Amino acid sequence: MTLTRNVGLKGLKYRxxxxxxxxxxxxxxxxxxxxxxxIHVIASFFYQQTAGDxxxxxxxxxxxxxxxxxxxxxxxxxxxxxxxxxLMDFWPKLLExxxxxxxxxxIIFIPVYGLTxxxxxxxxxxxx
Amino acid sequence: MYSRPAPQxxxxxxxxxxxxTRISGLALILLAAIGIAGAFxxxxxxxxxxxxxxxxxxxxxxxxxxxxxxxDVAIGWxxxxxxxxxxxxxxxxxxxxxxxxxxxxxxYINASWFKIILRGLLLAFWIFIxxxxxxxxxxx
Numbered sequence: 001m002t003l004t005r006n007v008g009l010k011g012l013k014y015r016x017x018x019x020x021x022x023x024x025x026x027x028x029x030x031x032x033x034x035x036x037x038x039i040h041v042i043a044s045f046f047y048q049q050t051a052g053d054x055x056x057x058x059x060x061x062x063x064x065x066x067x068x069x070x071x072x073x074x075x076x077x078x079x080x081x082x083x084x085x086x087l088m089d090f091w092p093k094l095l096e097x098x099x100x101x102x103x104x105x106x107i108i109f110i111p112v113y114g115l116t117x118x119x120x121x122x123x124x125x126x127x128x
Numbered sequence: 129m130y131s132r133p134a135p136q137x138x139x140x141x142x143x144x145x146x147x148x149t150r151i152s153g154l155a156l157i158l159l160a161a162i163g164i165a166g167a168f169x170x171x172x173x174x175x176x177x178x179x180x181x182x183x184x185x186x187x188x189x190x191x192x193x194x195x196x197x198x199x200d201v202a203i204g205w206x207x208x209x210x211x212x213x214x215x216x217x218x219x220x221x222x223x224x225x226x227x228x229x230x231x232x233x234x235x236y237i238n239a240s241w242f243k244i245i246l247r248g249l250l251l252a253f254w255i256f257i258x259x260x261x262x263x264x265x266x267x268x
Contacts, residue, residue: 027232030229030232033225034225034226034228034229037221037222038257040187041218041264042260044187045263045264048264068182072182079153079156079157079160086153089150
């Protein structure tokens with residue numbers, strides 16, 4: 001069965017709430033990390049074998065602060081959310097409190113990521 | 129709307145991968161903690177900065193960190209212990225990630241010849257990444 005009507009931006013009003021947002025971020029973050037880590041491995045290989053301009057270019061891209069800001073978000077979020085999922089799998093009674101667990105997850109995530117973001121941007125600005 | 133059937137508990141591939149995802153996720157967090165400790169022990173004396181610390185944590189390999197010039201640190205990492213650590217991180221990370229990609233493909237691609245090709249490509253990609261990274265680890 002396919003959706004025939006035009007949804008457009010009304011889809012944003014889907015009442016999935018916190019759990020759906022967390023699920024989407026977990027999945028997007030996982031896909032982003034596959035791309036990121038594959039580039040890492042292949043760039044390491046090229047740098048080891050050739051140490052040429054191409055390897056240098058790929059390395060400059062993934063060591064840039066713009067890349068790191070996103071990937072750090074995804075790594076920390078994926079790790080915290082994965083821990084939450086593991087806890088809920090091992091103690092299924094916690095499933096009733098998954099919304100509360102998501103609040104706790106954000107409460108842990110925001111300082112951890114915010115502080116690191118602050119340090120990353122500060123050092124990027126200082127480096128010029 | 130097609131939906132994936134829930135994995136049956138027992139000795140099935142889906143269930144084993146479900147368990148593996150949990151165990152490897154925990155293992156990656158543990159390995160990251162060990163890596164951060166190692167990076168602090170070896171890098172604190174040279175005033176390691178945060179991004180360098182992160183890079184040494186997850187893949188402590190001299191070919192991996194180019195733009196941060198810390199020659200002292202590279203020597204401490206080139207031991208069998210850290211090479212085995214790197215291999216474990218790569219194995220757990222690559223398998224966890226590619227299994228995740230497989231789950232996404234099972235979710236969004238309908239059963240057809242295209243799905244079979246994608247599964248084959250994923251298997252090839254997994255083996256490729258493992259071989260390349262183990263080569264990088266052992267040859268550096």
